[in-house]
Amino acid sequence: MLPSEILVAIPTYNNAKTLAHVIVGVLQKHNHVLVIDDGCTDETTAILLTFDKQIQIVRHEKNQGKGAALYSGFLHAKKHGYRSIITIDADAQHQPQDLPLFIEKVIARPDALVIGVRDMQSQQAGFVPKSSLFGRAFSNFWVFAETGRLLKDTQSGFRAYPVVEAIYQGLSQKSYAYEIEIIVHALWQNCSILEIPIQVYYPKNRISHFDPWQDNLKLTKLHTRLFLMNFCSIVSFGNLFRTKVRPLAINEKKGAALLHFFFALGGTRLCYLLAIFPLGFFYFVDHQSRRAMSSFYKRLHIAPSRGFRNFFYFALSLIDRLAICHDQRTIKQRVTCARNTQLVSGSILVGGHYGDWLLCGLGLSKIASVKIALFVNQKINPQMMQRLTDLTQDQVKVVFLGDEGNNALLAKDYLDQGYCLGFMADRVEGIARKITIPFLGQEKDFSLIPFKIAAITGAPLFFFSCKKAGFMPSSPYLLAIKPLLASEHEAKSLAHCYVKELESTVRADPRHWFNFV
């Protein structure tokens, strides 16, 4: 990479006192400078005019937040063919003398996100507020919990970003929280992160637009969300969140280092205690999921506040899945079969996001000598899947039902080999064949795939679910299997029959409905 492919961006909001000094300092080290005026109402415009054509300017009519300013900078850099952006704060806490360190690093590693680690302990640091030190430690800890990587300064604004779309996609924040979110997303997307030591100077009367209440609340919400996204991905429940970006190539051990540590320390009991708090908190911050659950209870004519129980049971189920990761054979013993149904080889089992389908797999492996292939709509944590297969001595496999190629044919291959196939039909992301059926008094899309396969191949069709009886770590999971219509019927009738069964199961005990979309 050439130095001319690097853009130094200075986002600013009412930093008129220090801005000129920062721009002059930066221009001494680099020629390609962008100032993002985030709706300034002070003398910023006049100051920028004095630099004439020496700098590039992007202006927001209204103040939108630092995250929005950085995103505008990214769009500008992309449009003008830059390959890397170095961001530096306009409040003069960073020293432009450190810029060559970044430029050198970026030229050597254009693919990496480089973070300047501020030396807050040195005498040159000036008046470092205690809240900044705490804020930094707090964020470092949470980024570790979300990604397994312990970084030294996740709140530093002096950074170099590669201009790569993937890192910026799906970011939800516009405020300061954006800078944290982008680090977590970058780590989830396997982007390298490098750290270099930099100087920092906090003057006595520094102007900061960080609102200790508003911004800390936003950060707390963000961390709760990211932590849970990571947790759900580890235990293969990533589908829960409506987001474009998921922890993709996450390493299970690294990604849930904190949870694994607690699990190793105190097993399920301790994790139940610890994880209930953030999950309970999640109930208060994730409005979309809570709204979906309220609407679900309203349709059942039950008080919407009862939705909290679903989040609670969902939390327990996530932790029990963690036990699969830890190869705890006791989890297998806890899954019991409620009905003594004979399951024949080559059957199709259809369930929903009711109770825990992975634990269903564990339970199914106990009832007979049948082999099970659980078909999933999206790629999920491969290590987790391998654990499940190992724990069931190859009796249960998880297969990705992709939207391309011959996957229905793959399903037939498994049926021919005597496998029973398991499907979830109540979510339709990435599914082309859908059917709309009234469910709890409202039209809802279901996947038609398992019913089509059953109708075409003539495989017997069963409904299955697995719910936790009680809320103690030792409470068993009850696996229920019920035969549906004989598969001489056409796919649509089979789907209607399934929805009827799902509805009666949900009505009988709504606490285990985990379809939060």
Place this chain on the structure above:
Amino acid sequence: MRHQELCQDIKSLLLSVTNLPANEQKEIDNHTPLFKGGLGLDSIDVLELVVSLEKRYGVKIRNDEKGQQALANVASIADEILHHQRHT
């Protein structure tokens, strides 16, 4: 059964198991790709076709490389059936 007759048979089978629009029905020739760039069949259509072929001709088409090649177009399916008949 000769190759050409077999191709006609497969085409009518294809029409009965898939709901192709009328204008596409006329356009099927022996070498029209069944998937992308051709008829655009999805995986369920293919399953339906494979099960019908199995019932009628006893030929088993699997989800492997050989199966993929056999399902390229009507002519390749006919080849696979003739190959199966010669070896049973």
